[in-house]
Amino acid sequence: MVETARRREIEDVASTLFREHGYAGTSVRDIARALDIQGASLYAHVTSKQDVLWSIVERAATRFETSADAASTAAASGSDAMDGIAPASVRLAALVRAHVAVVTDDIGRASVFVHEWRSLTGERRAQMARRRDAYERRFRSVIDDGVAEGAFVAVDPVVAAAFLLTSLNGIATWFRPDGRIAPAALGDAYARLAVDALRPGGAVVRAEPIAEPVL
């Protein structure tokens, strides 16, 4: 299937509907109706409903990966590192801001990426599972490094990464682009919350080590 403007429209409309009603809860005719065409006419542009889901999810995955790559590169060579701030904190803050930016830029697609990828089947689903896992490992690595550096508390990297990533992905469920909160401000707020949650010293609530962490 070629990449036409109409195809883009279909994916935009489908993103919104999948986000609101889920993949299974959205019919091909629902998508068509939103575009003012007949259900069967959709097949002049797409090969299947799964195909639409795949395009949305795959494209969103690439955006998250690209954004995280850019953030990592910038954080590694950034001047912030000289301000006496631990490298891991700078890197984590950059990853968080990058993720928030992608989610807030298109909550429809981000939401489908987060919640509906499970509706993919076969090799496509397996591929997405791998890519999601690799993405999560970026967070675990930074946290692991920060713990080693002493920039972060001795936290379980798997638990901490899950804590942060679910929070980050949750933005897709409540954020309103036309709301009170600007995307950049949200990125700042989340970066601070993330880094401070891991900051060592003076924990007022006790928490024992969990078990052998596996990265």
Next chain:
Amino acid sequence: MVETARRREIEDVASTLFREHGYAGTSVRDIARALDIQGASLYAHVTSKQDVLWSIVERAATRFETSADAASTAAASGSDAMDGIAPASVRLAALVRAHVAVVTDDIGRASVFVHEWRSLTGERRAQMARRRDAYERRFRSVIDDGVAEGAFVAVDPVVAAAFLLTSLNGIATWFRPDGRIAPAALGDAYARLAVDALRPGGAVVRAEPIAEPVL
């Protein structure tokens, strides 16, 4: 519909299937098959598919509310308050632990409560929206109090509550009851992460106030 043992089994099975495939992605016959009965036979025990969803969601909501009530009562009269720990920190930690306990106790029902309540219709959906909102306001209030006390940074209570609650609800998507992490240890870890994320002083990452918060 009376509350029989069979009815309980149906809801258990339905919770698992709704969690894995969503409400729309699960057919009445899928539920019946998991119970080794015919699709139509299910209607000897339930009045509709919506009815099953409602039971699961309503019961889960009550559990979260009851657990939070108990946590708030305990935190208010607890001896922890005398250890020089700010009341808001104690209350927030208690709320977090209570939430983690409910989620880990039955991730199937918790997961349906978190993700599938949108599939409810009419007044039931509206009621759940109200109850979810009231639940979220518990978190906002504690955060607001903590900020006033000086126990927490000057964070936007709406953003901070969303950050924490989405993280808390996310547990339902990745936690495995038979895994490496014990529920109580997870509650401890999350309570520490939550309280420390809001702890004032030494923020290494800048974050400006967002706008007029609305509680």
Next chain:
DNA sequence: CCTACCGATCGGTAGG
């Protein structure tokens, strides 16, 4: 992009 149509499956009912 349309009309006409396909077999399969959906939630649910009737009557035992």
Next chain:
DNA sequence: CCTACCGATCGGTAGG
């Protein structure tokens, strides 16, 4: 809890 069945809707195809 079963068999038999209902109308509606599903994703998708044929042929223009």
